[in-house]
Amino acid sequence: MATQIESHRTGAEVVKGDAICSKKTIELLEEIGLPKGLLPLEDIQEFGYNRATGFMWLVQGKKKVEHTFKKIKQTVSYAAEVTAFVEKGKLRKITGVKTKELMLWLSVVEVYIADATPEKVTFKTGTGLSDSFDATAFALGDSSHQHTTEAHRVKPPRRNYKSMASQIESHRTGAEVVKGDAICKKKSMELLEELGLPKGLLPMEDIQEFGYNRDTGFMWLVQGKKKVEHTFKKIKQTVSYAVEVTAFVEKGKLRKITGVKTKELMLWLSVVEVYIADTTPDKVTFKTGTGLSDSFDATAFALGEI
Incomplete structure (x- = not known):
């Protein structure tokens, strides 16, 4: 991932320090139309965004952070380095983000909001699994290491x-x-x-x-x-x-x-x-x-x- 970051560093906007990095992250998520609380990393040391290539990255001081979005009771792990290509309503080719399923940590490769369902955020894993959640679950102030009520979820069809x-x-x-x-x-x-x-x-x-x-x-x-x-x-x-x-x-x-x-x-x-x-x-x-x-x-x- 570090090599990938270096290949996009030329021409990128790069800032250092937790406060300004958090601010820039939130601004970028807001700009592309995604919930501002989607990347709750801690002690962010560097934020970078190359607007020409669409590549963004975050480097945090901790080896990883496990974070639970309390409205949906979903735990997500953020590695020391998180990268993605960004476009309107979407983070794609994500690295450094995993969700815990069947006692395994599965890589999240894409997060997006579809035009047809602007109130939903969809997560897609490397296994092909995907699911959609209320975007409000990822609003600032609505994510925590504590659990509360479960958000609405897409239900699979009933078995015959x-x-x-x-x-x-x-x-x-x-x-x-x-x-x-x-x-x-x-x-x-x-x-x-x-x-x-x-x-x-x-x-x-x-x-x-x-x-x-x-x-x-x-x-x-x-x-x-x-x-x-x-x-x-x-x-x-x-x-x-x-x-x-x-x-x-x-x-x-x-x-x-x-x-x-x-x-x-x-x-x-x-x-x-x-x-x-x-x-x-x-x-x-x-x-x-x-x-x-x-x-x-x-x-x-x-x-x-x-």
Whole structure:
């Protein structure tokens, strides 16, 4: 990044010192039509902007700053050097900015306000994930290391539960099926234990039906509630379980999962696989439909820890 900065230094406006750098940053964000609180860096040592190339940079004294925008409860990390190419309503080819998703820090590569939705700021990560938030969440005075109420978010489309019900029916013949919360929970935990997965991995409530077809490897759970959102406290990860949860099971793995989502970048992403690898028997890996995956200590999903 330092090399990139040097290549744009000639002809650039450069100032040094936290007060003037903060002022110039806010003025530039305002000029291009972005919220003035979007870059809350600390102890800024240098601000630079090359109007001819559209390149801007900030150098802060700290190695990095992790900042939480309180209205949306979103944590963003700013490195010692932050750079971007700027244009009206947009920062692009950003470096040095990351957002925390699925316990991973994902690089933010673009931030923009679309002409069609001037009240929304959209963040795009290097993985292709993007989401939009109320621009007011990034106004000066509305960002903090504290958490308050969540801002409005773009909601993903609902899953078609009818298709899952049809899938269950296609595996019902020859399956072991039980009804009632207590016996369903018992069977669910026994199956997870048999597979070598943590018994607290599926903490659903008011389970009305459990089914497992040993021949096809297909299992399902149907709960009375529309959905249950559950936070695994050791890893502070929220997972949503739909009315119907299904999966194909094998030793150490649930695959082709339906009805389970994890919350990332204010979006609910479908979890498609959960497994324990032979090489890391103490870790449970979650894989989402976007290709994102991460591993957690298996103890986080033990009964009594959820």
